Amino acid sequence: MNVTPIYAELRTVEFPQEFEAAWDGRIVSDRIYLAFGLFVGYWAVFFLSSLGVVTNSLVMIVFLRQGFRDSVNVSLFSIAVWDQVKCLAGVIFRLDKPIGLVNPVWGINWKWTSWPYLIYLPIFSGYVSYALATYVSIERCLSVSIPFKVKSLITPQLTASFMIVLSLLVFGSFSPVFFIYTVEYNYSPIYNASLASVTLAKLYYAHDEIISKLYKFLGIFYPSVFCTVMVTTSAIIVFHLRKSAENFDKDAGSKSSTTAVGGFTRTSSNMTPREAKVTKMLLVIIFIYLMDFFPRLCKYVASLIEPEFFAYRKYHNLMLVMSNTVWVLDFINASGNFFIFMGMSTNFRKTFYLIFPRCQPKEKGKP
Secondary structure: OOEEEOOOOOOOEEEEHHHHHOOOOOOOOHHHHHHHHHHHHHHHHHHHHHHHHHHHHHHHHHHHHHOOOOHHHHHHHHHHHHHHHHHHHHHHHOOHHHHHHHOHHHHHHHHHHHHHHHOOHHHHHHHHHHHHHHHHHHHHHHHHHOHHHHHHHOOHHHHHHHHHHHHHHHHHHHHHHHHOEEEEEEEEOOOOEEEEEEEEOHHHHHHHHHHHHHHHHHHHHHHHHHHHHHHHHHHHHHHHHHHHHHHHHHHOOOOOOEEEEOOEEEEOOOOOHHHHHHHHHHHHHHHHHHHHHHHHHHHHHHHHHOOOOOOOOOOHHHHHHHHHHHHHHHHHHHHHHHHHHHHHOHHHHHHHHHHOHHHOOOOOOOO
């Protein structure tokens, strides 16, 4: 198979000639594509992923301190783990430029040796995170719809089992993509050293490029399912939140039947104040996932409508500009939950300040 380097100046990436022959940079010029990739695909994502490593570490520390007697802690901790995987992969992959300042050859080899794995790991980790967030939306929907039955049914152990199964199922379904590239080393007279190069493996072409088609299909199937479930459950949750708020006003001072739950008094049609706060916080998280879903879904629908809208095909530049935009949204999502928890969860905030007392803001008038 004849191959031609795409990045001729580095001689590091090689793809079939038919890919390069079909290249069309007229929609998005190479200059815009490279500038967008540098400032958005590299620096913006590097900053957000670095921030995410810190924030997700803090989230996991707080939940470990609180324990896992509540299924909500189990699910949110699991999401934080996968967000951490995403952010770590984002940081490690982009270390090529700092390494390149020390030794250009090391930087080039770092980038292309890690490229077949770390370029996809944040994407697949993100899908797992979406799946777990979808479970959270279902669990919360059931909790506000049939609270007394769900409380005894959905235990932390059951939630942990679902977290593991969903993680293995979603991540495993994408895992063949890791094997469609191979890394080779070739001597470069420019650098007087062997440079890593990435080529398409035979597996890419196997069975009429079935892995590529599977990747595109799952890229639409998962977001479509997750988005549909989240929208439906969110609508039900909002309905019950409004109903609960109305019933609290009506039941104040009334003689309606009540049940003591966790130190709070709950009427047969109400949520406790704590449950309402937790539900609102989870609803915010779900809405952020929905905002992140839509651009990704549009990108994959476009790739189905136009097969050339794919990496190293006719609309390579346009596809990667959109991909970098989606990545920024992904990493904002992956790094932002800590701030939501701090702003909306009293228990999380108290535990955080208990662990890190120096971070607690001082009251006015006190030294």
